[in-house]
Amino acid sequence: MQNENAALAIDGGDLALGAGLLALIRPALDLLEPGGVLAVNSVNQALRDDLPRWCQLQHHEYRERQKTDQDYDRHLIARGSLSVPLGERESGITLPQHEGHISAEDVLNSIPMPEHADPTSGFAPRGARVEPGGPRYPFSLLDREHVAPPEVAKLYDQAIAAQWNANTDIPWDKTPKLPDAIERALGQVFTFLAENELSALYLPSKFISRIHPSYVETAMFLSTQMADEARHIDVFLKRARAGGGGLGVSSATTSQSLLSLLELEDFTEAAFLLSVLGEGTFLDLLTFIEDHAPDEVTAEVVRRARNDEARHVHFGLVHVRHALVHDESLYSRLEAAVRRRAATLSNVGGAPEPLQDGLTVLAAGSTTAKAIGRGHDAFRELLHTMHESRVKRLEHAGFTVEQAQTLSDLHTPNFM
Amino acid sequence: MSDETILLGAVAYDAKVVTIWEGIRDHFNQNGAPMDFVLFSNYERQVELLLKGHIDVAWNTPLAHVRVQQQTDNRSISLGTRDSDQDFHSRVVVRNDSGIESIKDLEGKTLAVGSRDSTQARILPLHFLRAEGVELTKVNLLKFDTDVGKHGDTGTSEIDVLEAVADGRAQAGTVGDLIWVNEQSAGHVDANLIRSLWTTPPFDHCMFDVLPDLDAGKIERFKKALFGMTWDVPEHRRLLELEGLKVWMPPREDGYNSLRDALASPTP
Ligand SMILES: [Fe+2]
Ligand SMILES: [Fe+2]
Numbered sequence: 001m002q003n004e005n006a007a008l009a010i011d012g013g014d015l016a017l018g019a020g021l022l023a024l025i026r027p028a029l030d031l032l033e034p035g036g037v038l039a040v041n042s043v044n045q046a047l048r049d050d051l052p053r054w055c056q057l058q059h060h061e062y063r064e065r066q067k068t069d070q071d072y073d074r075h076l077i078a079r080g081s082l083s084v085p086l087g088e089r090e091s092g093i094t095l096p097q098h099e100g101h102i103s104a105e106d107v108l109n110s111i112p113m114p115e116h117a118d119p120t121s122g123f124a125p126r127g128a129r130v131e132p133g134g135p136r137y138p139f140s141l142l143d144r145e146h147v148a149p150p151e152v153a154k155l156y157d158q159a160i161a162a163q164w165n166a167n168t169d170i171p172w173d174k175t176p177k178l179p180d181a182i183e184r185a186l187g188q189v190f191t192f193l194a195e196n197e198l199s200a201l202y203l204p205s206k207f208i209s210r211i212h213p214s215y216v217e218t219a220m221f222l223s224t225q226m227a228d229e230a231r232h233i234d235v236f237l238k239r240a241r242a243g244g245g246g247l248g249v250s251s252a253t254t255s256q257s258l259l260s261l262l263e264l265e266d267f268t269e270a271a272f273l274l275s276v277l278g279e280g281t282f283l284d285l286l287t288f289i290e291d292h293a294p295d296e297v298t299a300e301v302v303r304r305a306r307n308d309e310a311r312h313v314h315f316g317l318v319h320v321r322h323a324l325v326h327d328e329s330l331y332s333r334l335e336a337a338v339r340r341r342a343a344t345l346s347n348v349g350g351a352p353e354p355l356q357d358g359l360t361v362l363a364a365g366s367t368t369a370k371a372i373g374r375g376h377d378a379f380r381e382l383l384h385t386m387h388e389s390r391v392k393r394l395e396h397a398g399f400t401v402e403q404a405q406t407l408s409d410l411h412t413p414n415f416m
Numbered sequence: 417m418s419d420e421t422i423l424l425g426a427v428a429y430d431a432k433v434v435t436i437w438e439g440i441r442d443h444f445n446q447n448g449a450p451m452d453f454v455l456f457s458n459y460e461r462q463v464e465l466l467l468k469g470h471i472d473v474a475w476n477t478p479l480a481h482v483r484v485q486q487q488t489d490n491r492s493i494s495l496g497t498r499d500s501d502q503d504f505h506s507r508v509v510v511r512n513d514s515g516i517e518s519i520k521d522l523e524g525k526t527l528a529v530g531s532r533d534s535t536q537a538r539i540l541p542l543h544f545l546r547a548e549g550v551e552l553t554k555v556n557l558l559k560f561d562t563d564v565g566k567h568g569d570t571g572t573s574e575i576d577v578l579e580a581v582a583d584g585r586a587q588a589g590t591v592g593d594l595i596w597v598n599e600q601s602a603g604h605v606d607a608n609l610i611r612s613l614w615t616t617p618p619f620d621h622c623m624f625d626v627l628p629d630l631d632a633g634k635i636e637r638f639k640k641a642l643f644g645m646t647w648d649v650p651e652h653r654r655l656l657e658l659e660g661l662k663v664w665m666p667p668r669e670d671g672y673n674s675l676r677d678a679l680a681s682p683t684p
Contacts, residue, residue, distance in 0.1 A: 018600025019607030049505065049615040053597045057500060059662050082647055082662055120650060133653040 275316020458565030534568025536592030620671025
């Protein structure tokens, strides 16, 4: 018996079981398959009783204690089969670097996402071996094709690189003194924007907790999106008040429209309605405000917000397009979602009136009748532009021209 | 409530006992063994009501198990036990600075011991020490009679013993090896201060007991549902972990012989 083979041996010195020896034994056993034998060499005599009992409690098999020529014990332990983690041990993965950087895209390429995910793996990071017997988590987004478009890690990398600071990156000291009517119009427009940004902050948060951690890059991207929206809320409310305009009115139309967004329960429908249609439409709105900005602070605020929104729209588009490729029935589901939402908003006529007026005055630049006439034309032109770009975006997402026309017409008059 | 329902008794030694038995009850009910439970505050009452037939099954400590056997002339039926109940040992742990090198050296020293109804922390270690020739009258016993009635289930008196040895109120102490190994494994024992000096012979711990005239169908259903619990099923595992086992085992009786002897000639 002296020579029963052990796959692995450790030198425990004189360590007692409770003096750190387990920090050698447990990782060593973890390297073995069930049945694999570990030799523990030790001069600590208390182990003669402690190790067999510990093995029994942990369901490893204590084989025997061998006397050696030297003055130490050789304990043989065969790894038990309870609680053996599932999956392959990660080995041989060294993340690639580019100019000393490691991007999320590199990580995703090295450790690809599974097609389906198991809700009993809980918060185990992708690639970890999972001890069986863990509880089932309430994750419901368990399929790669519906959760994680291939571009997600790249978009996350971009989002991280593009973060900015609403406190220090805006030239607040250049805030001018504007005529009261213009200042009030600005206050109204930014009130509307901030209100919509709030919905864009809350809606993704609903879905993060449903995403299986195997697709964590999507949750990570959404967290950048939420950080963006938080910054937009911050910066818009600051601009509304920086020159003394103060906040305007929150209209029932907006409230109704945003509730119908917040109540969405399907991740892809939400991405479609919020990002492709809503934030997509906001791109034109923000461009309009920048074009007619009465001052450079306003222009800078909406320009920066627009850059972020373009990323949100991009993610929404690739998410929906990727899902559409893998699920034919999604077209009709998305169309139905747009129709359902339109039905709940059927009593709503046009864009919220305080917003219409705010945008018109902003575009007019003054309150003379002539200028207002021009401003009104600009506003009508904006509605047209929004429709045109929506149709283009829908076609880009994979809809036919006719479908795109119909869906764009049904889109909420609240823009988001 | 139909008379199909198995009524089980357990002692509420901790709040988790409610969670454990509600979970096990649900598992039994979903697996063709209608079951309900009552909780007692001490094992003496549980044994009494088992003997009177007021409950069908008692989840007993070794002391309660042996008493049931004695009072039924060994006709009671044992149904199952935990893997962790088998080959229990007690330990004599000593301070490294105590100068105690063998159990005989305990004479003249202070030995901390657990509750008087704790098999592992008091009854059997003292029984085995006496059998080895230690004169217990010459040992100064520091007794921690906490949670009497719970038969040592709470482990409180064993933690008291380890603390007394660690802070020097006693030079040595007796504890069960389950606590000893678990406390070490959790990093709670200062190995520079305390070591295990001596290990008792093995003995067995808890057991499900029923009276000999219990309906055979109930016994069959009970065993089937009990042994149907497995570690790899998350809902089972949660309960098994709480109850401190990985596998339910069939009963065996030899492991209680030393306790029968000890009860026949009590130690201090
Ligand atoms: Fe935003
Ligand atoms: Fe956004």
